[in-house]
Amino acid sequence: MTHIITGERVTSMTVKTYRLGNSIVVTVPALFNIGENVEYQPIIDENGVISLLPVKHHIFRGNAGYDLRQAMLEENIGDNDIPIGREDAWHE
Template sequence: MKTRKQGNAIVLTIPAKFGIEENIDYIAIKGDDDSITFIKKKANLFKTAFEDNRELEVGDGFPDDNPVGKEQL
C-alpha cells in the first residue's frame, strides 16, 4: 500500500481483500516506531443512553467500599 495526498490529507487506500466496510469510523493510533493501528470506533454509551432516554446502571461488581487515600477530597 502506498500513501497519496488528497487535498490537505494523506490517504491510505485499503485493498478490498481486507473486508473493511464503507462508512465505518476508525481511530488511528501512531506507535513509538511510527507504526499505525486502526481501531473501530464504538458508540458513546452515554450519548446513546441520553438519546434513548435510558438510565445507565453500574451493575454487579462496582466497588462498594469507602475511599482511602488521595481519591478522597
C-alpha cells in the same frame, strides 16, 4: 512487502500513500471487508507503526435516560432465571 493475515488467508501486499487535499491517504485492501464509511481512530506509535482502531459507540450515550428494564417489561422480555454469576445487573 507486507504479509496481511485475514482469517485463514495470508496475502503479500505493499500499499503506497497519496495526497488527497490536506490529508495523506493509505489504501485499505478490499479483502479486509471493512465496508465504506466505517469510522476508525488512527494512532501512530513511537516506532512509526500506524494502527486504525474501530470507533466504538456507546449505545446508551445518545439517550442517557433510557430505561432498559422498562423496555424489557414493555416487550415482554423476561429476566426470570436464577443468576449463576454476575448476570444480575439490576442489583450490583
